[in-house]
Amino acid sequence: MTLTLAPLLAEPLPPTLKGLPACAEGVSLQDLHRLRLSLLDGDLPLPAAVLKASALAHNARWMREFTARAGVSLAPHGKTTMAPQLFQRQFDEGAWGMTAATAAHVRTYRRFGVPRVILANQLVGKADLELVLRELEAEPAFDFYLLVDSSAGLELLRRAALERGLKRPVQVLLEVGTPGGRTGVRSTEEGVALARLIRDASPVIALRGVEAFEGVYSGPETARVELGALTMIETVAELARLGCAEGWFAPGEVLLTAGGSAFFDLAAKTLAAVEAGGTGHALRVVLRSGCYLSHDSLQYERMQDRMKQRAGALWGDGPGLRNAIEVWAHVQSVPEPGRAICTAGRRDLSYDACLPAPLWWYRPGLHEAPQASPPEWSVSKLNDQHAYVDASDGALPLQVGDLIAFGIGHPCTTFDKWPLLYTVDDGYRVTGGVRTFF
């Protein structure tokens, strides 16, 4: 699957991009590597966000192997990166489709030629419906699915498709939620009732499967959280079995999809075990992790430790995903002992799951390579454009002009702060750039 990236790669980089050095203004993405920019030599204005090429390649391959072992497909959530160049890499490593969160995402995906999209969300509102339905109209081969979790939502969708005179059914997935959670039906019973309504909305609407986002469960109480996530996934399995037996689904393949970045092992194991029971439906399990490609240093890194334990043989031999994303800044001020103020803030770094953490520091002229930040260093606070790095032991060797790298927890909320991220080799030389579309 080859996306339409040529215009993006050939376009001159606009001089309003943060992180772009003077010498790269007007240069295209495809020529960026020719500049041989070195982060450690000070060639980039900071802050700058970098993706380690080796870790990206490793993670993409790792997920291909994981899904192959599990016998499942992957439609990575593109909302994490909104970077068509990374979508291409995901297709290169065998992705079956992409997942989107909004109608605007679907439009952007289509602009770059993504052929198959799960909109893992409801679609409401005239202008949003128009953005999506016109794509279905424009390209009969565009394979598209979206979620329905209420009769009211179903009716809005049905009416819009009818009014537009759409020539093919809108493919929907029944969304499973959980009491106290986000969207989705609250019980199997609710699911059954809604599924029958969807079936009855044929041929305008085609029920194609069952979906859940079990990642609404999170927090420190591992047992409760895992049980909640697993219960949601099991409800997907149950409704899929019931649906095959009762004939709710449109003829053909039935999708069972769950699996964000925290529990894709649970989703793979549970859903791959579902059987259609001689009903003629082929079942396809689709995981939707968005964060595996960049991974992170904090939130998903911690969750991975637990996932490894849970997954057992399914995990494979290696240590798993590696952090690929870092945000580099300068130390701009060391105003008192034990505190350094750095040139990156809330506009540059995730802070919703946790504050970022120092990973490396580097002093040009002194260090051969970045030095690991001691565990005593932490980010105590972020302002819009500043990070406060404090040392719990009061010993902070940082000086004005030093470089510092931050690791983050939750890639989604770092990617969306960067219209351009650099790919770098292991020596932090720029090998290319990745544009995002938020």
Add this chain to the structure above:
Amino acid sequence: MTLTLAPLLAEPLPPTLKGLPACAEGVSLQDLHRLRLSLLDGDLPLPAAVLKASALAHNARWMREFTARAGVSLAPHGKTTMAPQLFQRQFDEGAWGMTAATAAHVRTYRRFGVPRVILANQLVGKADLELVLRELEAEPAFDFYLLVDSSAGLELLRRAALERGLKRPVQVLLEVGTPGGRTGVRSTEEGVALARLIRDASPVIALRGVEAFEGVYSGPETARVELGALTMIETVAELARLGCAEGWFAPGEVLLTAGGSAFFDLAAKTLAAVEAGGTGHALRVVLRSGCYLSHDSLQYERMQDRMKQRAGALWGDGPGLRNAIEVWAHVQSVPEPGRAICTAGRRDLSYDACLPAPLWWYRPGLHEAPQASPPEWSVSKLNDQHAYVDASDGALPLQVGDLIAFGIGHPCTTFDKWPLLYTVDDGYRVTGGVRTFF
């Protein structure tokens, strides 16, 4: 002062902008009003961010009058909006210059022709220095100031200017900080010592004034916070007086600048009272509020109540600034009683100062105009792309398809989530669009 906005206004809007309806793809900003888009009629895909034109105009005029009463100048912090079209409005209402936070901001400002910039930050790193120094070189009339708070930072700047062979001095402001705070010298004594070093770096460097960002003080303990902020501002005043007396400053006007969006009244009153004492220096007080133009519904709205009390006659007669910024979404699911899930999340709304709050709701076909959200409604949680609206009394009349408007606390972290915001009239008809450059 007229900025270079024509190319921006004439450029076709790219179809990757969130919030852009199908019919506006390829339309230019200057033609957007011709589409007569109505938010309430469902013409915009949601979420969408809107700026109320009447409130923007009111706030811009209000600040002009406030600064006139106080006898001070304004260099609004452009990092709040990063919207050159709004910068133009600020110049139209008498702004003396613009404030920036990063070298990349300075580059963007210069692209749009901003003639005078205070970079309210240190400048460190080869590539960042290059972005700024080349602008000084390219346009002798570009009036630029930046902060110095350490001898190490001073030396980096001096060396970069020397190496570049810059033909004019780099104008710097001595930054005043506070113990336990962000950047800036921690005491008058430190300030005196650094000011003398800066003076001695003449003619490469010219000391042009004293600066503080007193907004590092924040929190619920009003007395402590105000005392802290005031002390920082008073230190600016003290160092300015000492500097005039001791002759640290380069000949000409001396800038005294402080005043973010929370305490600009304190800065205006305190700094406007400073006298140069027959030293031949003219003093100019420059406030730097970034948030006054859009204001907000939560954080600065609360702070304004206190500011009114403090400011007395300086405040003037009226009620003050009005909220201009709202983010609209759809209700996409009402999965259980008392809870509505809406199509806007962390990618759309500020959540650093506080969670957003419902302001209005509107049901097409039922309501003539948006209805005020009852005080029992609140946003209990945000995901990346979803808001959870809960009613404390369990009574939530919202239905799938309803429109809901959120008010935010802290404009800086909402603007940076929107490459395009709409300006709307009081009936929510689109009068134009504002592009941002984050």
